[in-house]
Amino acid sequence: MTTLFILDVPENKPVAEVAGRDPELGIERVGPYFKLTSAGTIVIDRRATGCRHAVWYSSVAGLTDSVIVQWDKDAMKVEPR
Numbered sequence: 001m002t003t004l005f006i007l008d009v010p011e012n013k014p015v016a017e018v019a020g021r022d023p024e025l026g027i028e029r030v031g032p033y034f035k036l037t038s039a040g041t042i043v044i045d046r047r048a049t050g051c052r053h054a055v056w057y058s059s060v061a062g063l064t065d066s067v068i069v070q071w072d073k074d075a076m077k078v079e080p081r
Helices: 010-019
Strands: 002-007 025-030 033-038 042-045 060-064 066-071 075-080
Touching: 002 010, 002 066, 002 075, 010 025, 010 033, 010 042, 060 066
Parallel strands: none
Antiparallel strands: 002 033, 002 060, 025 033, 042 075, 066 075
């Protein structure tokens, strides 16, 4: 299981919204975080979020049994460990 946490602040909402469009991905609020889960890989397109680079590179709050394999100006890709 791939699990990604994103802090629930206004700047990060577009990241959670774009990720939530993936029907294979579950999203829920856990305390002050969005918890994104998937049986496989989580992929989020940065341009689709409209986030500027500073927000994009500060959006990840944590991972559980997962690893970021891509996090650049184009996309974030998180896979199970």
